[in-house]
Amino acid sequence: MKHLHHHRLLLLSCIPLLLCAVVPVATGGRHEAQALLKWKATLAGGRESLSSWSLAVNSTSPCNWRFVGCNPAGDVINLNITRASLNGTLAGLDFSAFPHLESLDLEFNDLYGSIPEEIGNLTSLASLCIFDEHLTGPIPRNIGKLKQLVVIELLKSGLNGAIPAEIGNLTSLENLSLFDNSLTGSIPPTIGRLEKLKRLYLSFNNLTGSIPLEIGNMTELKFMDLEQNHLEGELPGTLTHLVHLITLYVSNNQLEGHITTQLGNQSNLVDLDISRNNFSGTLPQSICTGALNTFRVSSNGFANLHLHDLNFQNCTSLQLVGFAANNILGDLSEWLGTLPKQLNLLYLELDQNKITGKIPPTLGNMTNLTYLYLGHNLLTGTIPPELGKLDKIIALNLSYNHLLGPLPPTMRNLSSLRLLDLSSCSLTGPAYNLFITDHSIFSSNISFPDIEVLSLSSNYITGTIPMLLCNANYLRILDLSNNALYGDLPDCLWELPPLQFMDLSSNSFSGVVPFSRSSNITLQSLHLANNHFKGSFPAIIKKCDKLITLDLGNNNFTGEIPSWIAESMPQLRFLRLSSNMFDGTIPKQILQFRLLQLLDLSNNKLTGPIPVDFASFTGMIKQEHGAIVYYGVYSEQIQLVWKNENYVYSKTIAFVTGIDLSRNSLSQGIPEGLTTLHGLKYLNLSRNNLSGDIPEDIGNLALLESLDLSSNQLEGEIPPSFADLKSITTLNLSNNGLSGRIPTGSQLQTLVDPSIYSNNPGLCGFPLKECAGATSSQTEMSQDDDREALWLYCFGVAGFIFGFWQSWGIVFCNETWRYALYQYVDNMQEKVAKITAYRCSRARP
Incomplete structure (x- = not known):
């Protein structure tokens, strides 16, 4: 009993020690739970996904909560809260409450604001993954305190400012991913301290300066992606130290110099993309001594390279070759003959060069080819029927060459095609030869069932559009412009679900534009100009509420312009109805287009006054314009008469702002509201019956480059503010009743042709004769x-x-x-x- 009593005393004496060991864990768990609950209270979203975050009656631990992971001791070590619809900031999260946290993952939520400097309190953190498009602010400098970090992924957000130099303190780091942000400044040289780094992703930012020499210290680096920045200078010679480098992407920068020394010994390189820079000189012959799979150097300055300089004898692993836009010379047939027979090319990009010769039939032997781009070269001859053997090909571009003859029937075998561009090749033959799988016009199968982009523009293709084309259920871009097609349009064209861009202009289509019962028309760009369409304004347009561009110019449309036009197309930016037979007045509702940049109603039979309220024309009031409209590989383009000449605007169309109401029968005065359109660059009101004075505030149009008010009945003096037209280069005020002295101004004095003021009997001054009796x-x-x-x-x-x-x-x-x-x-x-x-x-x- 005495011994038992001693044991009891010993056990009782140990209880305080056990409590001392347990209490910190319980207190720690409670502290972490309270920190999470406090943060949850600040969040507007995530109520359902965080519903398990509550304290039970018999537990204060968060270890059973969703998204929370703990170690055996009850410490929170993982917070992986992904796709939880969290809506709020990180400011309400007490990072100091998580001294044992090893992984923080907050991907795909609705977080906003900046990443707090207090994140530096997570001293045990090994993995940090935060990306949300609404996050802003700089990368906190205190991130340099997280010495245990192995992975940083702060990507696809709005983070800005410079990469902090403290990033070099994270010597355990193996993965640094900061791509797709708005980071600025240069890459800090301290990054060279990250000698264990294997992955470096800094692409899609606004980084400047040169690539630091210290980058060569990261000898474990395998993947480096710096593309889509503003980096300058040469590739550092220290790249030769990166003996384990597998992937190098530096495309879309302003890098320059030769690459032979830096890349010639990279025997482990698998993927190399240096395209869209300013590199010059020659290409390294030894780059293929290893396992090179991707070699892209398009859009650089490798001028006067010859195809035989592209020596791929040792490149047996090469699958993707991109040499577009380098002014490469040589015969294609000869070069293909030098390639190793075991080469398994999947992607060949040689477009926008000066390659000559015929398309070699041996291309048909590369049966694994999926992408072939030979457009914008000097190729001649016909399209060889052997290309029909490329049954895996997805994209084929032979555009802008000197090819002749009909399309070979074997092209119908390319059933995997998603992009076919044969524009500007002088091809002939009926359209159905291409679209129908056999010679029977009753065939029910389309040649390219998966086609997404189809361009046959600027050829000599004849016939009607086969109804079968409407079976192309994936078609997004259809360009058949500038051919000899005729007949009515199939009404099923409107029912192609994904169709965004359709250009049928400059053919001989006729009849009435068909209507459709479809309520899901996805068209954003519609070009029907230069045909023989007739009837009233197409009713189908009322359903095209996503249109950005509408061009109906040079047809035989009649009747009035409908009042619903602006309401039905709220996103419209370019409207061209010129050279038709529209009559009646210009509906005042047409001034409700808020995004409109171009309005061309010229050469019609419009009467009455010009509407006066231009307050809604914000697309012309502001001096800024929308981005260029792209449809996959296509950019928007439109034709108009600009500065007395025909222009086709494509890549610069985003900067075009103009109004053309010329050659109608419009009357009364020029509205004062026109002078509020400060972004206007082109204004043509000529050949109407306009009267009264030129608006006094005409000088407010400081960006105006072209102004034509000729052949009207304007009178009075030219306003003094005319001298404020600092950008004017084309002017015509002839054939009016203007009088008085012509204003003088620095830009006006450059317009020396007197005919721009002719047939205004009362006008005098430069460049006309001096006013009578002036001396x-x-x-x-x-x-x-x-x-x-x-x-x-x-x-x-x-x-x-x-x-x-x-x-x-x-x-x-x-x-x-x-x-x-x-x-x-x-x-x-x-x-x-x-x-x-x-x-x-x-x-x-």
């Missing part, structure tokens, strides 16, 4: 000014003398003299008064 009138005015100055001088002197004698004569003169002096002064005053009155009477109009 004698100016001399007379000058003489009047001299007389006035002389009189004032005389009056001043006389006044002084008279005042002097009047004051002192009282003292020194007698009474008789004083009276005589006073009388003399009175007489002089009377004469001055009469002279002044006479001059004033002459000055009155």
Whole structure:
């Protein structure tokens, strides 16, 4: 019993020690739970996903909560809260409450604001993954305190500012991913301290400066992606130290210099993309001694390279080759003959060069090819039927070459095609030969069932559009412009679900534009210009609420422009209805287009006044314009008469702002509201019946480059503010009733052609003859000014003398003299008064 008593005493004495060991864990768990609950209270979203975050009656631990992971001791070590719809900031999270946290993952939520500097309190953190497009602010400098970090992924957000130099303190780091942000400044040289780093992703930012030499210290680096920045200078020679480098992407920068030394010994390289830079010189012959799979150097300055300089004898692993836009010379057939027979090319990009010769039939032997780009070269001959053996090909571009003849029937075998561009190749033959899988016109199968982009523009293709084309359920871009197609349009075209871009302009289509019952029309760009369509304004347009561009110019449309036009197309930016037979007045609702940049209603039969309220035309009021509209590989383009010449705008279309109402029968005055369109660059109101004055505030259009008000009935003087048109380069005010002196201005003085003011009988001044009587009138005015100055001088002197004698004569003169002096002064005053009155009477109009 005595021994048992001693054991009990010993056990009782250990209880406090056990409690001491347990209490910190319980307290820690409670502290972490309270920190998470406090943060949850600040979040507007995530109520459902964080519903398990609550304290139970018998537990204070968060270890059973969703997204929370703990170690056996009950410490929170993982917070992986992904796709939880969290809506709020990180400011409400107490990072100091998680001294054992090893992994923090907050991907795909709705977090906003900045990453707090307090994140530096997570001293046990090994993995940090935060990306949300609404996050902003800089990368916190205190991130350099997280010495245990192995992985940093702060990507696809709005993070800005420079990469902190403290990043070099994270010597355990193996993965640094900061891509797709808005980071600026240069890559800090301290990054060279990360000697364990294997993955470096800094692409899609705004980084500047050169690639630091210290990057060569990261000898474990395998993947480096710096593309889509503004980096300058040469590739550092220290790249040769990166003996484990597998992937190098530096495309879309401003890098320059030769690459032979830096890349010639990279025997482990698998993927290399240095395209869209300013590299020059020659290409390293030894780059293929290893396992190179991807070699892309498109859009650089490798001028005067010859195809035989592209020596791929040792490149047996090469699958992707991109040499576009480098002015490469040579015969394609000869070069293909030098390639190793075991080469398994999947992607060949040689477009936008100066490659000559015929398309070799041996290309058909590369049966694994999926992408073939030979467009914009000097190729001749016909399309070889052997290309029909490329049954795996997805994209084929032979556009802008000197190819001739009909399309080979074997092209119908390319059933995997998603992109086919044969534009500007002088091809001939009926359209159905290409679209139908066999020679029967009753075939029910389309040649390219998966086609997404189809361009056959600027050829000599004839016939009608086969109804079968409507079976192309994936078609997004259809360009059949500038051919010899005719007939009615199939109404099923509107029902192609993904169709965004359709250009059927410059053919011989006729009839009425068909209607469709479809309620899901996805078209954003519709070009039907230069055909023979007739009837009223197409009713189908009312359903095209996603349109950005509508071009119906040069057809035979009649009737009025409907009042619903702006309401039905709220996103429209380019509207061209010129050279039709539209009549009636311009509907005032047309001024409700908020995004409109181009309005062309010229050469119609429109009457009545120009609508006056332009307040909604914000697309022309602001001096900024939308981004270029791209549809996959296509960019938006539109034709208009600009500065008296025909222009086709494509890549610069985003900067076009203009109004053309010329060659109608519009009447009354030019609305004052036009002068509020400060972003306007082009204005043509010529050949109408407009009357009245030119608006006084015309000079507000400071960006205006072209102005044509000719052949109207305008009168009065040209406003003085005309001199404020600092950008004007094309002007025509001829054939009006304008009068008075032409204003002078620095830019106006460069317009020396007198015909721009001709047939305005009352106009004078440069560059016309000087105004009649201008010299004698100016001399007379000058003489009047001299007389006035002389009189004032005389009056001043006389006044002084008279005042002097009047004051002192009282003292020194007698009474008789004083009276005589006073009388003399009175007489002089009377004469001055009469002279002044006479001059004033002459000055009155």
